[in-house]
Amino acid sequence: MPTPLTPGPLAGRLFSRGDAGYEAARRATMWNARRPDRFPDVIVQARDVHDVVAAVRLARARALRIGVRSGGHSWSANHVRDGGLLLDVSRLADVTIDAAARRATAGPGVAGHDLAGRLVRRGLFFPAGHCIGVKLGGYLLQGGFGWNSRALGPACHSVVGLDVVTADGDLVHASADDHADLYWAARGAGAGFFGVVVRYHLRLYPRPAxxxxxxxxxxxxxxxxxxxxxxxxxxxxxxxxxxxxxxxxxxxxxxxxxxxxxxxxxxxxxxxxxxxxxxxxxxxxxxxxxxxxxxxxxxxxxxxxxxxxxxxxxxxxxxxxxxxxxxxxxxxxxxxxxxxxxxxxxxxxxxxxxxxxxxxxxxxxxxxxxxxxxxxxxxxxxxxxxxxxxxxxxxxxxxxxxxxxxxxENLGQRPARFVSDDHLARLDAIRAVRDPDGRFHPWMGRPTPAPDAARPAAAEAAAVRP
Ligand SMILES: Cc1cc2nc3c(=O)[nH]c(=O)nc-3n(C[C@H](O)[C@H](O)[C@H](O)COP(=O)(O)OP(=O)(O)OC[C@H]3O[C@@H](n4cnc5c(N)ncnc54)[C@H](O)[C@@H]3O)c2cc1C
Structure with a gap:
């Protein structure tokens, strides 16, 4: 019988199964009213990046797998799994806009329509999704098919960097120059990403006339x-x-x-x-x-x-x-x-x-x-x-x-190809280096290869090539 979790710095924001408030916290993470009967052991409602680091370290210490939720708009409620720790980062919702440099930063809990509205009022534009409420957290990881995305590319194409809490509980900035493997993986891994994005750095465009x-x-x-x-x-x-x-x-x-x-x-x-x-x-x-x-x-x-x-x-x-x-x-x-x-x-x-x-x-x-x-x-x-x-x-x-x-995606029910085969192999290789203990849940319907099986060639394959 595992010893009960002591929330420590997460007191008031951590709900173990059976706690008053647990079920309300679990249900609130899902947008689809068809909520699955899956129950994480613990739910943490992070207030800021310190909470995210504390939650990842707690998960490490207690050998819990992590599911991450920003807006909860995953149709399949991918973030809600049986067991492990469900980390809700929807409250990380700061936005900064530098109009002159055409750059913005946004927390994963920022809704795309909210960002789009703010930008349009300032003569700027970002290919945010077509629906109200979808949060950037999951939207940008999976690609992002938004307004004017045929011209501007999937929205992840306009991510110039991201701040990530890794499986080790470290906060790093990933871009083309730093932690380039994470930067490569985050733009397209979707629900199979193996870190917690706590801030995106975005390229902006002029508002179409x-x-x-x-x-x-x-x-x-x-x-x-x-x-x-x-x-x-x-x-x-x-x-x-x-x-x-x-x-x-x-x-x-x-x-x-x-x-x-x-x-x-x-x-x-x-x-x-x-x-x-x-x-x-x-x-x-x-x-x-x-x-x-x-x-x-x-x-x-x-x-x-x-x-x-x-x-x-x-x-x-x-x-x-x-x-x-x-x-x-x-x-x-x-x-x-x-x-x-x-x-x-x-x-x-x-x-x-x-x-x-x-x-x-x-x-x-x-x-x-x-x-x-x-x-x-x-x-x-x-x-x-x-x-x-x-x-x-x-x-x-x-x-x-x-x-x-x-x-x-509906991978839990019907597996299908969601990136090219060589990119999937490279994602697996990067995961094996960045998350060797399988701390983060992989895509539903596609168990990650056991870390030991993927490790030998991993470092070489994970190296980001130009
Ligand atoms: C009504 C509706 C309309 C939609 N319209 C569009 C659209 O126009 N274009 C489009 O491209 N998509 C659209 N989608 C799909 C949506 O973009 C994806 O489901 C996206 O993953 C939702 O992001 P989220 O943060 O709201 O969801 P979540 O359910 O919170 O996240 C989905 C998954 O992403 C991962 N994740 C989320 N946040 C983080 C994070 N901070 N760090 C690490 N991993 C994280 C987790 O694995 C999580 O399970 C729509 C979905 C709905 C329900």
Whole structure:
């Protein structure tokens, strides 16, 4: 029987299982109302970096594995595991903005929409995620698909450094020049990162002169026509435009639809009209057509959140693909035919990334098209009918996938490739050096190789190459 934990410097912020306040603290870490029956031994609510160091050292001393939570928006509640220590760093939420240098620092508990709002007011921009509430902690580690990310790259591309508490309990600054292995790994490892990020250092951009969107809506029974059009224009969509197709039983006009939502971030109004010209060649006679309207980011956030209500139960799965529409259509049709009630939806995104410098960061999984399925429901009694939909449909399409996005990962239920094979090997090698005792939980569904098995070549493989 282990001796009970004495909180020491963490008094008042440490909850052991059975303590009053434990269950409230555990539930509060999860955004998805479908909360798993997994129970850490201890939960620590860090107030500052000293608490983070103390918590990691406590975990070391007591041989506890660590799960880290910033915003708790992991659909699978990846941070909540059985046993070990759950470290909640959501209170580390300081922001500094240096407009002249176009740099910001932000704690992991900063919400992307909050940062984006502050920046836009100062004529600046960062590719924060599309939804209200997602925190930078997990968002930047997994890649970060945000506003104008097709032009600016996944948001982790704009991380110029980070402050990390390592598995040893040391606070280090990682960048291209210092602890370059950690810097490489943190940009793309997602929920498999083996340290606690306590601050990000970010590159900022000028606010695009024109922000807005175009919107078309078609009856759902025209989905094939609309999807074939989107697929055919694949790489021709200007980088300033995010071409998203959303199939749902309650679309923009309140009925079963496929909506074409096209946010645009352009140098001026004229450029925005020009970049959205592609909507003119969309299938004719949509039920609704907005060729372009300028819109504040706050309005775009509200429009997106319509599909992601709070206090609902979610099941999510996804894939990257470059397959032909002929190959994809039977699976897509089955998705449309079996769509659960709204706000459940299927999202198609024309991503078509530009060539990136190989090896620059752990992030390495992206492709021409992104497909994600979101089952959304309120009542636990509907779990069986809704929860299986995304994973079953994705299993059917898996032979056409090149991998999955960690943003919407469902690795615990359906393992899939989330970085390139060589990057995964390098991540494992860096982990073996940085976290030889396996202090941090790895991705769900992918146990880390035993440290001893990974160690021999680890130091060599972990060395960061230019
Ligand atoms: C409603 C909604 C909308 C979303 N929209 C987008 C979107 O537009 N674009 C996009 O790219 N993604 C989006 N996501 C996915 C989201 O970015 C990821 O789930 C992300 O991991 C959430 O970060 P978080 O800090 O809020 O979540 P958390 O659940 O706290 O973190 C997820 C995982 O990241 C790791 N982690 C978190 N913080 C730290 C830290 N400080 N140090 C070390 N490890 C840490 C942990 O392993 C943790 O389990 C959305 C998710 C939801 C629920």
């Amino acid at each position: 024109a922000i807005g969107f175009g919107l078309l809506s078609y009856p759902l029974d025209r989905a094939e026509e609309v999807l074939r059009w989107a697929h055919a224009i694949g790489h021709d969509v200007p980088a300033s435009v995010e071409l998203q197709l959303l199939m749902s039983r309650r679309g923009a006009l309140g009925r079963p639809s496929v909506d074409v939502f096209a946010p645009v971030f352009a140098d001026g109004q004229r450029a925005a009209w020009r970049d959205l010209r592609l909507l003119r060649d969309a299938p004719p006679r949509p039920a609704l057509r907005i060729p372009y309207t300028p819109a504040p980011l706050s309005l775009m956030y509200r429009a997106v959140m319509h599909h992601y209500p709070q206090e609902h139960r979610y099941a999510v799965d996804n894939m990257w693909t470059r397959a032909s529409m002929d190959a994809l259509w039977p699976g897509l049709r089955r998705i449309a035919d079996t769509l659960p009630s709204a706000p459940s939806h299927a999202l198609w995104l024309n991503w078509a990334p530009p060539p990136r410098r190989a090896g620059e960061m752990a992030f390495s999984m992206e492709d021409d098209y992104y497909l994600a399925l979101y089952a959304v429901w309120r009542d636990a009694a509907d779990d069986a009918t809704h929860a299986a939909w995304p994973v079953e449909r994705m299993r059917e399409l898996a032979p056409l996938a090149t991998g999955c996005q960690l943003a919407d």
